[in-house]
Amino acid sequence: MTTKTMAALATASLDTSDAGVFSQRITTGVLMLLTGSVLLFAVGFAQGSGNFMHNAAHDSRHAATFPCH
């Protein structure tokens, strides 16, 4: 194996691991963004059964300028 091909192989494997890490980073980021949105909706907007969510998070919603009532 020539030095050149070894270098090429090394670059290829580095690229592959970079791509794997890159996609993992992006996937994690997108999932976290979605989870955050769902959680924010639950705290800020959902009324819940019998207004449970609204009443529990009432003061938070007013303080955080969410439309509440």
Place this chain on the structure above:
Amino acid sequence: MISRALTTVLLTGFVAGILYTGAQMLRVTPLILEAEKYEIAEIALPHSHVASGITHTHVLNGVALDVHQRVATPHENLPAAHDHAGVAHATENWAPGDGAERTFYTAVSNIVTGIAFSLMLVAVFLLRGKTVDMNSGILWGAAGFAVFALAPALGLPPELPGMTAAALESRQVWWIGTVIATAIGIGLFTESKTILAKIAALALLAAPHLIGAPHPFLFESNVPAELSAQFAIASLVTSAFFWFVLGGTSGYLYKKLVIESSSVLFKTSSLNPQ
């Protein structure tokens, strides 16, 4: 990496939520409790004008009301001990009792709010893939404050219980639209290089306010204007504090836990120990 990112998020949400709850107790919570005295008066007393012989109709936001109520003066229908549980909540569903229980639920929902915002901040850190530290984290917090507090508050000022407002759903839709437009607008403005993109970003930032937030036809409130004004400022300043803590803590922990432990993720950090 995922577990380290989640640790960053959970720690940040906890720290920011607890400090936020403490800060709220200084000005914001007392104002909410004060306003509720007027809101509770709204449950008031059905009345008729048989005695006076005067007839008229009551219209609320363009809708004629079949049943109207005479608004009682504050405390008129309350026992002296400020124990309105029996009056206010008799026909309502569960709500946390005043005092420690209510503070506890507020703290929990503040922590969940902190975790939700921190999830979004760290998500953006990951998606951008650039290094973040405490100082740049604070700037990210300022951006979050502008997106989630300042821009919506321009159209829909922070509301006290008992204030008049347009239908809840229409305000929620405007709020969500404004947050999304402002977030994309700020992101586009700071990340783009061309003038055209920057102009588009400014248009996005302005659009929700040109469209205008939904407001009632008639502003009518039992809550004194002084209380509303104090509340608007107090809640925005407290939110700013919350966002600075949230951004700074997210940035600090993200650098310590995510960047420094996985340098392969961030080429800049392996080449340049920054």
